[in-house]
Amino acid sequence: MLWEIWGRHKWIFPLHVAALAASVCAVCWKEHGAPENSLGLVYLISSCCFTASFIHLLACFGYIEVDARRVQLGFPGRLLLKPVSTTRLVLVPMFFGGAIIVTVFATWTELVLRHLVAIPASSLLWSSTVLLSFFWWMQGLAWGLSWLKGRVCIDISMAVIHLLAGCLPMMPVSGLSRWQWPILIALLVSAVPASWIGLKLMRQGRWEGPSRISMLWSRLRWARARGRRKRFGSAFGAQLWLEWRRQGLLLPGLTGATALLVCPIALFAHEQMMVSSVMLIMPLLLSGLLAPALAKFDQLQSMAELPVYIAVRPITNAGLVAVKLVMALATSALTWVVALAAIGLWLALTGPGTLLSKAASVTPYGLAGLAIGCLPVLLLLVIWTWKNLVSGVGVGLTGRAWIGMASVSCRLALYTGLTALVAAAKLFVSFSETLLHWLPGLLMAGLAAKIALSVAAFVWGLRRNAITANWALAIIGGWLVCGLLVAGYAGLVCNAINKPGLWVCTALAGWLVLPLADLAIAPLALAWNRHR
């Protein structure tokens, strides 16, 4: 089993070492005379490397595989039939995986994290034990309950339990301190028999086939929908229903789950602003992470595969792409409704008076005026989230892994270059002034290149009959309207903060980042993939 993990991931393990080395170098630079304004860069590098490295290790040693045929995420099915005891199947990945996870965590803490955040030495053992317990429970739940639809709710509940358990030392409850370790040890130890029982029952095939609960729920939903069922008005409507069903609630669900995780932390840390700040950033961050999933028609298939059933649907490539774009817009809007509802609920529960009255005093029109004034901002946030989701849809629909990798590499290079430019501008004042002087020209050149590329893409698409003139007009019209909205609001904000000189750059940047060429080539990309 360990050889198998090594064989699959041996080319990625050096990257872990490289990530750790990069973070150690950043920390050393911080402690040996790095400028004050570069600390943010150090934190950014270290946190990104740590997060990426750790998530990969959890996935690697969690020993969880996807069974696309049965739509399950659980223990590798091929091992269940091997002449190996269940005890060994359970203990090997748990103990070896746990040991490696804890060792890597301790290494990162000692070499990097302790130099960035004030972590007492005594908390390392506590943190490692919480992490180990969480890791074992995630393994056990994935192995034993892979058949259970909605298992993600149990996973999230267990994550919240571990988060609360981890926060036990910080809880201002008298008498709790002597129960901290017994609670944690009980949580840790109980994971092993729970995993063993789950895997044993899975191995015996006790849970083969749909569960009675699942069947009953399915029948209840069918009976409820029976009288109300209407035909779809069009093929577009039917495909939109399918897309929404497959991934429409993913982003709003993750945003809501984030709120559930953040609120207890904010409560214990007495940070009223934390929830609002996190909920305003999370949808934008999550939408960027979920963008590759939008191009897929079935989440359990690889990026390259277009399900045969979708490929033979009597609907045009442009129609399929339009469905994805509309679904992305709807999910973005719902996500922000969830985010604002979470913020509103948080403010209502924790006493909104101070925060809202401060915000209302910004404008002479009071709270109502503030709410109305924020509507364009909300619209912009929805558009921004939608932009994050659909960026790269053209690349994803090609179904070619090499194009995806090339796109990711180009984006990484671009973001690295931009980050380096910003960092250099912060460090060197003269460079900052030169950059600001040339920035409008650079943005205009970029915009001109974008328009030229988009025109070429539209012409190509029209010649290949992959898109119609109406499609092209709709995309261009949408781009212009969104760009005008961004430019308009940017003008208001720049005027309000007394920096009218920034308006041109902001407006140009808005038009530059809004997707245009990507949407023009998306139907062509799908056509390339559809009839392989």
Next chain:
Amino acid sequence: MRVDEFMRYTQAFYPAWDERYAARLLEQFQLDPAQKIKTQSQGQQAKTGLLASLAYRPELLILDEPSSGLDPVVRRDILEAIIRIVAEEGRTVLFSSHLLDEVQRVADHVVMLQRGRVVLNVRTEEVRRSHILAVLAFAEPPVGAPVLAGAHAVAGYGSEWRVLFGGSRLELETAAALVGARVVAERTPTLDEILVARAGGKGS
């Protein structure tokens, strides 16, 4: 997705979808509309797919190994549905199969492909009529397999040899006499036997 949801989804793509016909097929195939497709057996999934293909009454139905891997009961249901389409509605069905007994039962016309090339393209009845599976008896056991003009396959040993012959009864008797044998038994070969013989025992 449930079966009823799948039908509703597919219906949107085909204006010619016949709801009553779909409901009748649902009953004939004994499918539970409330059941999720991922929990169905392979046979039930095949029937669900066939239902979605038949309900909008296509002029041409193309099926790729429709009954492969299915139990005999489900295979019978699928074949009966195909026969009904052809016989009652006069539609065209093009299907591929390695189960030649099914092809023999259902198909009017058969095309055999071997290594990407068409080696046989003829009506089913004609191909069976034009072939004979005969047992030849030799007075003296021949040395090695006898060579008959018009024979696609020869098997046996000693004095008795089985031959699959492409031609009429008269041609067979003439060919047998030329090699010093006589026909002692004969029957109409199955399509399976004919195609295996014509393929030369190699993969097709």
